[in-house]
Amino acid sequence: MAIKIENLDYVYMQGSPFEKKALDNINIEIKDGEFVGLIGHTGSGKSTLVQHLNGLLKPHSGHVFINEHETTEKGEKLKKLRCDVGLVFQYPEHQLFEETVYKDIAYGPTNLGLPKEEIDIRVRDAARCVGLPPEVLDKSPFDLSGGQKRRVAIAGVIAMKPSVLVLDEPTAGLDPAGREEILSQIKSIYDEGNMTVILVSHSMEDVARLVNRLIVMNEGKVFADGTVDEVFSRGRELRNIGLNVPQVNVLIDELVARGLNINPNIYTVENAKNELIEYFKRIKEGGENA
Amino acid sequence: MLKDITLGQYFPIDSFLHRLDPRTKILIFILDIVAIFMAQTVESYVVLILFTFLVMLISKVPVKMYFKGLKPILYIIVFTALLNLFLTQGEDLPIFGYSVGITVEGAIVAAKMATRLVLLIIGSSALTYTTSPMALTDGIEKLLKPLSKIGFPTHELAMMMSIAIKFIPTLIEETDKIIKAQQARGASFDTGSIFKRAKALIPMLVPLFISAFRRADELAIAMESRCYTGGDGRTRLKEIKFTHKDLAATICFLMFFACVIFLDFIF
Ligand SMILES: Nc1ncnc2c1ncn2[C@@H]1O[C@H](COP(=O)(O)OP(=O)(O)OP(=O)(O)O)[C@@H](O)[C@H]1O
Ligand SMILES: [Mg+2]
Numbered sequence: 001m002a003i004k005i006e007n008l009d010y011v012y013m014q015g016s017p018f019e020k021k022a023l024d025n026i027n028i029e030i031k032d033g034e035f036v037g038l039i040g041h042t043g044s045g046k047s048t049l050v051q052h053l054n055g056l057l058k059p060h061s062g063h064v065f066i067n068e069h070e071t072t073e074k075g076e077k078l079k080k081l082r083c084d085v086g087l088v089f090q091y092p093e094h095q096l097f098e099e100t101v102y103k104d105i106a107y108g109p110t111n112l113g114l115p116k117e118e119i120d121i122r123v124r125d126a127a128r129c130v131g132l133p134p135e136v137l138d139k140s141p142f143d144l145s146g147g148q149k150r151r152v153a154i155a156g157v158i159a160m161k162p163s164v165l166v167l168d169e170p171t172a173g174l175d176p177a178g179r180e181e182i183l184s185q186i187k188s189i190y191d192e193g194n195m196t197v198i199l200v201s202h203s204m205e206d207v208a209r210l211v212n213r214l215i216v217m218n219e220g221k222v223f224a225d226g227t228v229d230e231v232f233s234r235g236r237e238l239r240n241i242g243l244n245v246p247q248v249n250v251l252i253d254e255l256v257a258r259g260l261n262i263n264p265n266i267y268t269v270e271n272a273k274n275e276l277i278e279y280f281k282r283i284k285e286g287g288e289n290a
Numbered sequence: 291m292l293k294d295i296t297l298g299q300y301f302p303i304d305s306f307l308h309r310l311d312p313r314t315k316i317l318i319f320i321l322d323i324v325a326i327f328m329a330q331t332v333e334s335y336v337v338l339i340l341f342t343f344l345v346m347l348i349s350k351v352p353v354k355m356y357f358k359g360l361k362p363i364l365y366i367i368v369f370t371a372l373l374n375l376f377l378t379q380g381e382d383l384p385i386f387g388y389s390v391g392i393t394v395e396g397a398i399v400a401a402k403m404a405t406r407l408v409l410l411i412i413g414s415s416a417l418t419y420t421t422s423p424m425a426l427t428d429g430i431e432k433l434l435k436p437l438s439k440i441g442f443p444t445h446e447l448a449m450m451m452s453i454a455i456k457f458i459p460t461l462i463e464e465t466d467k468i469i470k471a472q473q474a475r476g477a478s479f480d481t482g483s484i485f486k487r488a489k490a491l492i493p494m495l496v497p498l499f500i501s502a503f504r505r506a507d508e509l510a511i512a513m514e515s516r517c518y519t520g521g522d523g524r525t526r527l528k529e530i531k532f533t534h535k536d537l538a539a540t541i542c543f544l545m546f547f548a549c550v551i552f553l554d555f556i557f
Contacts, residue, residue: 086474095471
């Protein structure tokens with residue numbers, strides 16, 4: 001499912017004193033099967049952008065195409081678009097409403113008009129994907145913990161089998177263990193299905209090790225777009241717009257600035273270790289030669 | 291969508307009217323309503339229209355905004371005007387020489403009623419555009435203060451009003467978000483039979499009520515943990531004050547008011 005965004009502008013409360021330009025000339029193209037991280041700090045327009053992907057918001061100027069279909073289409077085509085692009089909102093646990101977890105996950109597939117057996121398969125499959133044990137399915141969603149509720153909500157979208165899965169800050173407000181778990185489940189969903197995944201976050205550390213492409217937003221504009229290496233090579237600029245690049249990258253950056261001759265594009269502890277060992281080896285050899 | 295509804299309608303700019311004490315504005319508004327309903331003669335209407343124009347001018351709120359306020363009740367105005375026009379008994383008023391059932395009295399009453407409604411709406415718009423909802427409730431609380439002597443819960447009433455007003459935007463936003471989230475799961479709120487549509491509202495209403503209760507709970511805890519114990523001995527961040535500006539505005543309005551009375555009863 002290829003996504004193409006052209007010169008997209010969006011303004012909230014147009015014409016009122018509270019007018020706010022949330023998106024400013026966005027141009028992005030995402031190919032099938034990519035795993036994209038969308039990063040930016042609070043208010044940079046991430047949520048606004050992803051809501052354009054399934055036509056919940058319409059561009060004020062510019063175009064959004066999902067597989068050649070523009071998101072301004074209406075009726076059945078819009079419905080089709082909404083199943084193609086599955087959007088998990090920020091704090092999705094606030095949308096649960098059914099008596100049981102099972103029914104809540106089944107809400108999406110039911111709206112698609114699928115047969116009962118198919119729905120059953122999908123519900124169980126989605127629950128397994130997000131790591132919900134089968135006995136939870138008969139409980140009320142309101143009796144679950146925050147992290148479990150979030151998983152139910154994510155399962156509700158996965159059960160619709162979208163070809164693009166967009167997750168808006170799926171780890172917001174979770175403890176480190178819960179965060180880790182959800183992220184690794186998202187990773188395995190990406191690995192197992194043929195879905196394009198777009199992961200929104202304001203934490204570099206969270207997404208950097210999962211995705212193969214990073215898009216950084218700042219004040220409604222695309223600030224950087226490229227592979228993780230390419231984006232992190234601008235570490236200093238990223239910190240200037242208030243993003244937390246991985247700490248080890250900060251360290252390496254500092255070392256390079258002090259004149260160490262090492263590769264600056266490092267963002268995992270493992271790579272840093274290897275690079276530093278190499279560096280000291282070189283020094284030692286150089287020192288012996290001299 | 292939903293968020294485009296401008297509730298409370300405060301228009302945050304700076305003008306003479308914005309800086310007036312809310313009590314002054316509320317009282318003037320009430321007297322203005324009285325004057326509008328008392329007015330009988332054409333002259334007194336002219337005075338009232340002049341006054342309304344003056345208020346619109348001083349408020350610095352774009353005229354467009356006032357028309358926006360009129361739009362929703364335009365039908366009511368036209369409808370009442372038409373009713374009055376055709377149903378009032380009296381001397382026949384021929385149009386281009388033909389009798390179409392309109393009477394002279396009917397035309398007069400229709401014009402009066404329409405003018406009254408328009409003036410009323412513009413007046414209330416002027417009040418809400420220039421007074422923040424918080425200032426408005428503060429003003430109402432202060433004005434009702436004497437009633438607390440006889441046990442009327444003025445503070446509680448004002449607190450409830452201000453909380454309700456403050457949470458309108460939050461709830462609208464919340465509703466908007468929930469609708470979108472359910473639409474993302476394939477819900478449609480605008481197709482099918484009435485029964486189907488009503489049922490489609492459940493996925494929106496349940497989360498909305500839950501979140502409203504959760505918010506109410508959290509707010510109560512937050513207020514209590516900051517030692518809220520009710521109105522006694524509470525001071526305000528922004529004390530409302532009656533200044534010379536208010537005096538000037540009051541005198542100015544009373545002159546208009548006197549004009550209306552004079553034109554109606556003495557003239
Ligand atoms: N419903 C709305 N009405 C008016 N302005 C809005 C609305 N939603 C967002 N905005 C504004 O648009 C800008 C972008 O908001 P958006 O929600 O897209 O940011 P975000 O990157 O998702 O932030 P966060 O990390 O906090 O979720 C913000 O400045 C915000 O104040
Ligand atoms: Mg957001």
